[in-house]
Amino acid sequence: MEAVITAQDVHLFYGTKEALKGITMQIKQHEITAMIGPSGCGKSTFLRCLNRMNDLISTVKITGQIKLEGQDIYAPNTDTVQLRKRVGMVFQQPNPFPFSIYDNVVYGLRLAGVRDRQRLDEAVETSLKAAAIWDDVKDKLNQSALALSGGQQQRVCIARVLAVQPEVVLLDEPTSALDPISATQVEKMLLELRKNYTMVIVTHSMHQASRISDQTAFFYQGELIEMDQTKNIFLNPTQQKTEDYISGRFG
Numbered sequence: 001m002e003a004v005i006t007a008q009d010v011h012l013f014y015g016t017k018e019a020l021k022g023i024t025m026q027i028k029q030h031e032i033t034a035m036i037g038p039s040g041c042g043k044s045t046f047l048r049c050l051n052r053m054n055d056l057i058s059t060v061k062i063t064g065q066i067k068l069e070g071q072d073i074y075a076p077n078t079d080t081v082q083l084r085k086r087v088g089m090v091f092q093q094p095n096p097f098p099f100s101i102y103d104n105v106v107y108g109l110r111l112a113g114v115r116d117r118q119r120l121d122e123a124v125e126t127s128l129k130a131a132a133i134w135d136d137v138k139d140k141l142n143q144s145a146l147a148l149s150g151g152q153q154q155r156v157c158i159a160r161v162l163a164v165q166p167e168v169v170l171l172d173e174p175t176s177a178l179d180p181i182s183a184t185q186v187e188k189m190l191l192e193l194r195k196n197y198t199m200v201i202v203t204h205s206m207h208q209a210s211r212i213s214d215q216t217a218f219f220y221q222g223e224l225i226e227m228d229q230t231k232n233i234f235l236n237p238t239q240q241k242t243e244d245y246i247s248g249r250f251g
């Protein structure tokens, strides 16, 4: 399977604190890559490197290289708005805008200048279907997204990301603020989306990683200790630290 993202020796400093200590990894197309590890090990920091969200923090310094489809995303001429469309992000807390469901989903398209009503309508239907929320909301597209349940809001937020047709979707603990039933629905949806998208998910739940991911990367204290097919990480890890973590000896 082809790599969509390649990271080479990525170091990240928050001021003088080194939060990532030379991460090298490949993210393969149409797979779900899970990042696991104890709190503070750098999972979210690394995830945010993949669409340059850390640029928004003034003390951050990054070295190394990250390529998307062969292009260096930290090259000086990179258009970060365009990059964040190609590499979309879903956060832990559902964060719909205080608009209607429809206006939430077409937000990125309108920002990109799309005005054609039919095209917007089609994008709303396609994205909400892909996010497995169309049936719940098709009769109330003009109602506020804030009136939905947390799980529904999260799926609308995922539809909002999908509407701009990203190549990669980054998900930072997307189900940890949801009830178990909503979390299961979101997991099912992610498995469906894998046919068309490449996804990278940070999760605190080893069960979630083992249920939905193809590859698992184990981070510890800013280092990538081991990355492999998920079943190998959970059944036959090669590193002692990985084994200790997955068997609950720390973290």
Ligand SMILES: Nc1ncnc2c1ncn2[C@@H]1O[C@H](COP(=O)(O)OP(=O)(O)OP(=O)(O)O)[C@@H](O)[C@H]1O
Pocket (backbone or CB within 6 Å): 014, 019, 037, 038, 039, 040, 041, 042, 043, 044, 045, 046, 057
């Ligand atoms: N904005 C920031 N400024 C300074 N230090 C930060 C910042 N964000 C994260 N850190 C530090 O960088 C390290 C890695 O944090 P990060 O949030 O990436 O870890 P994580 O593995 O995602 O943790 P968690 O599972 O708790 O979300 C931690 O020591 C954290 O305190």
